[in-house]
Amino acid sequence: MSHSEDEDQDDAALFRAAIGEVKPIRQPQAVAPQKPRPRPRARMAERDEAEAHGEFARLLRDSAPLEAGDTASYRREQLPARLFQRLRKGQFSVQDELDLHGATAAQAEAMLRQFLLEAHAHEFGCVRIIHGKGMQSDGGVPVLKNLVDRLLRQRNDVLAFHSAPAAQGGTGALLVLLARK
Template sequence: MAARDENKDDAHLFREAIGGVRPLRQAYADAPPRPRPPPEPIQALRDEASVRDELLTHAIDPAAIEGGDEISYLKPGQPPRLLKRLRRGLFSIRAEIDLHEMSSAVARDAIRLFLDDCLRQGELCVRIVHGKGLRSKAQGPVLKQLTDSLLRRRADVLAFTSARPAQGGTGAVIVLLQRS
């Protein structure tokens, strides 16, 4: 009997020590855990972005284009007279971007954004001033080569050619974009 009295005393002391309590409402006890957000493959996305940037970054061959050389391109399937008309300046230039003082990475993004914006606004004949590469020393005209290779890769570029002397000569290119 002494053990039973001791247990009652212990229970009484415990209740006094913790104070008044109230039972949990049933709603809290049965609440489901919050759903976890879906996992994001952050590293995989970073890897893919770096691969894309590596593919767009390429070593520039200074022998490929010299500072004073004219560059031109005509998309396969387009009539040759289109390039002739572009060379003669028969299209009205509607927008322009100047790449002077830009690094290759900045210029690459600037060209892409500029052309995308021009297409959205319906500006189909544009000028890109890349410079002649006179300060590029042994590397040759870096931005000129970059502009040439980027424009050739775009599906929406019909033709481009070095500008006429009054429009920048071999330091600029006139681009004809395809209407979407």
């Protein structure tokens, strides 16, 4: 053994003595990439929608339908009467509108639900829903008018609605006052 080999072994021995006992590092096992988490869902809102849908079908069966010229009107108790009077007179600025003319009942229901979700997301206070008077409805009962009336009554985000003044659509449209977030 040469002199430099002795020094190398001494250096290695000195190093081991200086650092003490060591434990080998375990190699981490390969980790599979995790799938991205699903987007959160508004489960309570979905449940409310499902309950409202069942409730709507029952209401449509159990109550007398609105006729073409009938005024549709609804107010939650917590809404002050003076605000409801302003709504009846068309004194609120309409921030968006949905026209349901030509839609089937199923299409109208889906469109209305989506419209209200978007109106709520934009924090609109007053919207107009044009359902038509229902003069061409089978059997003379205005399907869309009754659908909209019953559906709006079931929604917690609807404070009040009333048939629009004649200049804004009359009994063929509703002004709807929405609750803010």
